[in-house]
Amino acid sequence: MNSFNLISFLSSNSDLEQEFLEQLVDKCRKIEIKKGAFILQEGEICRQTLFVESGLLRYYSIDSKGKEHILQFAPEGWFVSDRASIFFNQPSAFFIQALEDTTTVALDEHFILKLAQKDTSFLEFNNRLLHNHIRQLQNRINQLLSATAEERYLDFIKIYPDILLRVPQWMVASYLGVTPEGLSRVRKELAQKHSNR
Amino acid sequence: MNSFNLISFLSSNSDLEQEFLEQLVDKCRKIEIKKGAFILQEGEICRQTLFVESGLLRYYSIDSKGKEHILQFAPEGWFVSDRASIFFNQPSAFFIQALEDTTTVALDEHFILKLAQKDTSFLEFNNRLLHNHIRQLQNRINQLLSATAEERYLDFIKIYPDILLRVPQWMVASYLGVTPEGLSRVRKELAQKHSNR
DNA sequence: CGCCGAGTTGAACTGAATCAAGAAACGTGG
């Protein structure tokens, strides 16, 4: 089974010292989340950023008509949190739920800020995370504005082929911004095109 | 005419010292952009973040079918840049163009990073900008996933009433992700509802 | 004056949603 370790992730994605990292991770809580359980619910203030070591989380909202909209999937090696809620200390509009039994490391913001002030290379690393997040969000907006359901689906399977196999199809639909029926039809059409070769 | 000054903006939105700020702004270039001119074009690497002192910029992309999609308007007091392009040193997929004669202050990334490392309260300020940006992007995605054209328009006029008056209507449509005709009809229906009271 | 970009309106069209029903897959308890 897939599993990522925060220390090895950090040491291969930053210039931080091994020793430093071990101290860092010692101070963080591990949180185990059972399939179906929530670590954040609408209205709560988000208190930490989670690094997923194994398992899978979803980050989503529920709109005024009761429909769910998945903003992000977080499999092994990913971070999730409502950064806005954490930073501005405001109630979140989102849910974070485990889609599989999940092991995470929780980093609280206070701690991150303190670290960023002390350690330049941690600041640099944290900045990379933030910018990467911004890049993703920006791309997503661009895609929602310009691409059809089919194009969005093709992008999805290119970028997250593994997730496709791990979540029910209606959640992929919810991520893409189409109905389950809609996605089913998109897939059908693609299968037909595919066989015409 | 509306006009924002970077120093006064910073001194009212951060804990930075007046003296420090003046030194800071001295080192930044002022860039004047004539109406219609570009400060960033697709394929270029974005080199700086712009603070708009007066005027108005748009940040947009052009998709494979040749359609424009406006991701952001930047009036006085706002920052614009392709943060991903700056940070990761990658070609941008976006354009930044002046919709009015515009005066900006250009902050280059290297400079910002250096400052954030030295000065804790600048780091804090920069962090607030990044998180605010993330919040906006996230809200936008959420809205695109859940709201109808009419709802998006109503949100828009609530949040950016001034911009509505300063840009052609087809640009608002482009921001909302509808066609100019589509927006025209939304407005018509709203006007009718409104008169039925 | 005549042109041109912006906005509006109508008619036809289309991608995707909705509603409803059935088939397949899944999980849980007996």
Add this chain to the structure above:
DNA sequence: CCACGTTTCTTGATTCAGTTCAACTCGGCG
């Protein structure tokens, strides 16, 4: 290990929001 209910996925029929295309108006501006 089977039986049952529940969830997921598919398919069809219908509806609807929003697009496309085309024609027309209006207001500014050379």
